[in-house]
Amino acid sequence: MDKYIMRFSKTGRAVYISHLDLMRTITRAFLRAECRLKYSEGFNPHPNISIALPLSVGCESVCEIMDFKMLEDMPCDEIKSRLSTQMPEGIEVLEVYEAERKVKEIKWLCVSGVFEYDERDAAAMAEKLNEFYSADSVVITKKTKRGVGESDIRPAIKEISFEWLDSDVRMQAVISAQEPTLNPELIADALRQLAPDIAPDFAKFKRLEIFDENMEPFR
Amino acid sequence: MDKRLERILPKVQKPARYTGGEYNQITKNKDEVELRLAFCFPDTYEIGMSNLGMGILYSTMNELPYVWCERVYAPWGDMYEQMKQNGVALYALESGDPISEHDVLAFSIGYEMAYSTVLDMMDMAGIPIHSADREDLLPLVIAGGTAALNPEPMADFIDIFLLGEGEEMNNELLALLRTAKVEGWPKQAFLEKASQIGGVYVPSFYKPIYNDDFTINHFDVHPGAPEKVTKRIIADMNAVHFPLSPIVPSTEVVHDRVNLELFRGCVRGCRFCQAGHVYRPIRAKSPELLAEQGKALLKNTGCQDITLLSLSSSDYRCLSELCDDLLGYCEPRSIGLSLPSLRADNFSMDIMHRIQKTRKSGLTFAPEAGSQRLRDAINKNVTEEDLLHTCRLAFEGGWNTIKLYFMLGLPTETDEDILGIAELANQVLHTWRLYAKNKNRGVRITVSTSCFVPKPHSPFQWEQQVTMEEYIRKVHLLRDNIKAKNVVYNWHDPQTSYIEATLSRGDRRMGSVIENVWRAGGRLEAWSDYFSFDRWMKAFDDAGVDPTFYAHRLRDKDEVMPWDNVDVGVRRAHLWHEREQAYKSELSPDCRKQCSACGAAKLLKGGKCDG
Numbered sequence: 158m159d160k161y162i163m164r165f166s167k168t169g170r171a172v173y174i175s176h177l178d179l180m181r182t183i184t185r186a187f188l189r190a191e192c193r194l195k196y197s198e199g200f201n202p203h204p205n206i207s208i209a210l211p212l213s214v215g216c217e218s219v220c221e222i223m224d225f226k227m228l229e230d231m232p233c234d235e236i237k238s239r240l241s242t243q244m245p246e247g248i249e250v251l252e253v254y255e256a257e258r259k260v261k262e263i264k265w266l267c268v269s270g271v272f273e274y275d276e277r278d279a280a281a282m283a284e285k286l287n288e289f290y291s292a293d294s295v296v297i298t299k300k301t302k303r304g305v306g307e308s309d310i311r312p313a314i315k316e317i318s319f320e321w322l323d324s325d326v327r328m329q330a331v332i333s334a335q336e337p338t339l340n341p342e343l344i345a346d347a348l349r350q351l352a353p354d355i356a357p358d359f360a361k362f363k364r365l366e367i368f369d370e371n372m373e374p375f376r
Numbered sequence: 377m378d379k380r381l382e383r384i385l386p387k388v389q390k391p392a393r394y395t396g397g398e399y400n401q402i403t404k405n406k407d408e409v410e411l412r413l414a415f416c417f418p419d420t421y422e423i424g425m426s427n428l429g430m431g432i433l434y435s436t437m438n439e440l441p442y443v444w445c446e447r448v449y450a451p452w453g454d455m456y457e458q459m460k461q462n463g464v465a466l467y468a469l470e471s472g473d474p475i476s477e478h479d480v481l482a483f484s485i486g487y488e489m490a491y492s493t494v495l496d497m498m499d500m501a502g503i504p505i506h507s508a509d510r511e512d513l514l515p516l517v518i519a520g521g522t523a524a525l526n527p528e529p530m531a532d533f534i535d536i537f538l539l540g541e542g543e544e545m546n547n548e549l550l551a552l553l554r555t556a557k558v559e560g561w562p563k564q565a566f567l568e569k570a571s572q573i574g575g576v577y578v579p580s581f582y583k584p585i586y587n588d589d590f591t592i593n594h595f596d597v598h599p600g601a602p603e604k605v606t607k608r609i610i611a612d613m614n615a616v617h618f619p620l621s622p623i624v625p626s627t628e629v630v631h632d633r634v635n636l637e638l639f640r641g642c643v644r645g646c647r648f649c650q651a652g653h654v655y656r657p658i659r660a661k662s663p664e665l666l667a668e669q670g671k672a673l674l675k676n677t678g679c680q681d682i683t684l685l686s687l688s689s690s691d692y693r694c695l696s697e698l699c700d701d702l703l704g705y706c707e708p709r710s711i712g713l714s715l716p717s718l719r720a721d722n723f724s725m726d727i728m729h730r731i732q733k734t735r736k737s738g739l740t741f742a743p744e745a746g747s748q749r750l751r752d753a754i755n756k757n758v759t760e761e762d763l764l765h766t767c768r769l770a771f772e773g774g775w776n777t778i779k780l781y782f783m784l785g786l787p788t789e790t791d792e793d794i795l796g797i798a799e800l801a802n803q804v805l806h807t808w809r810l811y812a813k814n815k816n817r818g819v820r821i822t823v824s825t826s827c828f829v830p831k832p833h834s835p836f837q838w839e840q841q842v843t844m845e846e847y848i849r850k851v852h853l854l855r856d857n858i859k860a861k862n863v864v865y866n867w868h869d870p871q872t873s874y875i876e877a878t879l880s881r882g883d884r885r886m887g888s889v890i891e892n893v894w895r896a897g898g899r900l901e902a903w904s905d906y907f908s909f910d911r912w913m914k915a916f917d918d919a920g921v922d923p924t925f926y927a928h929r930l931r932d933k934d935e936v937m938p939w940d941n942v943d944v945g946v947r948r949a950h951l952w953h954e955r956e957q958a959y960k961s962e963l964s965p966d967c968r969k970q971c972s973a974c975g976a977a978k979l980l981k982g983g984k985c986d987g
């Protein structure tokens with residue numbers, strides 16, 4: 158068997174582990190589990206693992222994907238059960254399976270968000286948010302390497318809706334995962350730029366599912 | 377997670393260091409324990425998580441079923457600001473609960489520059505910094521670590537100091553505290569009882585009485601408290617509890633590796649060295665146990681590096697055999713084995729060759745002084761011949777980076793000794809020219825100097841530190857005499873060393889200076905980002921305390937030292953004898969050649985060192 162995929166979640170305190178630190182943390186978990194990863198050749202060998210769609214710090218996810226290669230074949234269930242006792246709090250192995258599809262085929266991401274309003278009436282906000290995002294384009298300014306640029310984030314949002322629940326506004330959206338990649342934080346940032354009166358005091362996001370271009374869950 | 381924290385964390389650098397939740401952290405049900413202890417390290421997470429002692433004691437204290445010991449580190453500046461702005465009090469990593477909910481704050485103080493951070497952490501926890509202002513038994517503030525061996529500068533702030541190695545003593549104290557809490561003892565009654573435990577120093581029981589010139593006349597000792605408190609040691613290193621499943625940080629720390637402690641203590645007796653005296657006598661673990669523990673640690677952490685720690689690894693009797701055993705495990709798994717603190721001798725090079733087959737990182741040696749005379753005076757038993765021969769083997773073996781560490785301002789030092797440093801560096805370069813295997817790769821020799829800080833409990837505890845001006849003069853002299861372009865010279869600034877010199881041999885009057893520094897915003901002062909010399913000078917001024925009194929004054933032979941109530945085992949007469957030997961530039965034998973009856977043997981049951 159050549160390539161495996163591990164699907165895992167990253168929630169709770171683990172959301173503050175950065176992408177790079179996560180790679181190291183997982184490599185160590187493999188070592189402890191005595192699941193021997195295949196390493197790259199060369200002067201400074203490193204394990205052949207890659208986590209698709211790096212998650213930003215603070216964002217939760219129940220649909221992370223990592224592909225890896227093993228030195229020797231091992232049944233997927235065995236890998237999963239060995240790894241599951243080796244993870245820090247908040248990282249949970251959901252599934253290990255043989256990789257058949259390319260990560261490139263991931264196209265859409267389903268994300269939820271919680272928008273918190275400290276002093277304003279959150280109930281009134283949901284409607285305004287829906288209205289704001291019913292527009293055809295939402296052009297924001299972004300800092301890039303080459304300076305400040307403009308970009309329309311709306312085409313990268315396939316579906317979006319807001320509703321009021323438990324004193325916060327809940328968001329649910331399907332956004333483009335790759336080409337272009339939309340960081341869900343930009344959904345709140347756009348409000349800060351363009352509609353500060355309905356921008357949340359704090360927003361946090363959670364990835365729920367990844368899809369291919371036909372909106373089939375990617376496995 | 378605390379809502380406020382959830383908002384702060386995305387804004388700060390490396391937030392994972394503020395969350396806990398790492399693999400192998402110890403969590404307990406707070407309703408099922410009787411004592412909650414906040415184990416505070418007065419520096420950053422990255423430094424604290426690399427500290428072996430803290431890892432050991434975290435585990436031994438948690439062995440007590442009625443205690444939950446959690447970790448607390450000092451937040452970096454950005455996090456500190458955010459916490460202040462949002463009213464978030466200092467919290468423990470495992471539970472996220474504020475420290476004010478804990479029964480005990482235990483500080484591990486390894487170095488003096490952490491003192492202001494200790495005060496800051498108490499304040500961030502919302503606890504009064506002065507011991508006298510904490511009238512109730514709880515929270516109790518205790519402290520240990522090397523810096524505690526002169527407890528006086530922090531005496532006003534800490535309720536109890538624990539002197540020496542903590543594995544047994546900490547748990548004895550916690551057992552007593554458990555009873556005191558259940559029975560509702562007043563603080564004073566608890567302190568009196570606690571002072572009967574070996575190694576426990578209750579600073580409020582020792583009141584310094586000063587002479588007119590601010591030297592100490594004597595201490596008024598509280599009735600019932602011991603005249604002198606003797607540090608504790610673990611007699612049998614093979615039997616002591618040692619955690620085999622340490623916490624694996626989820627973010628990068630300074631020393632991200634398995635630390636294996638070969639032995640405690642040192643047989644050498646370098647006269648400038650505090651560690652070499654205060655950790656005596658030498659006590660080693662067996663090679664079989666070490667190999668077993670090393671492998672278990674690697675397996676349980678998934679670390680890809682292991683370091684053999686001790687003050688002077690070459691002095692471990694079974695080093696060769698242990699290295700072979702570990703290499704047998706490490707090599708097939710591409711695990712790196714490293715050995716710092718090797719001496720410059722044949723035997724060590726042989727081992728280096730074996731362990732660094734592929735990765736030839738730089739080699740570091742610390743001759744400490746440039747001339748043989750001065751090396752003899754400080755009892756650093758290394759000859760130029762040893763050093764050059766070792767360098768030859770290194771160059772032949774393919775190494776091309778050598779670092780050499782020296783101190784300037786050592787007692788008896790002359791300009792000639794300083795020029796000797798430049799000469800020695802030239803000799804090393806010459807050796808490279810003669811013997812390097814592959815000269816195309818070039819060579820890099822780094823000479824570093826720092827300003828000598830006289831330390832309590834060492835033979836140089838009576839000495840004066842050179843002034844900063846004099847240190848700089850010495851630096852310039854050396855710099856002007858290092859001419860080869862392959863030799864790089866770095867020097868540490870003398871300001872920190874000067875402050876360190878005032879703190880390390882400070883008395884109780886230093887407490888107000890430390891407090892002033894903290895009130896003026898001083899914290900994390902071991903970091904140049906945060907150290908401010910001017911703030912210290914102003915703090916001295918405001919307290920009416922003269923820093924030169926501590927740093928630049930030669931003490932009389934019989935002067936009462938602020939740390940005289942602390943007995944580390946080594947007799948004062950031995951230290952003085954060693955000092956006299958220094959002034960005659962005479963070597964003393966190491967413990968293995970001949971015991972010089974320093975006094976430390978009395979700490980062992982049989983009264984005899986393993987040597």
Ligand code: SF4
Nearest residue numbers: 967971972974977985
């Ligand atoms: S008593 Fe002797 S052998 Fe033991 S530490 Fe002192 S000098 Fe060394």
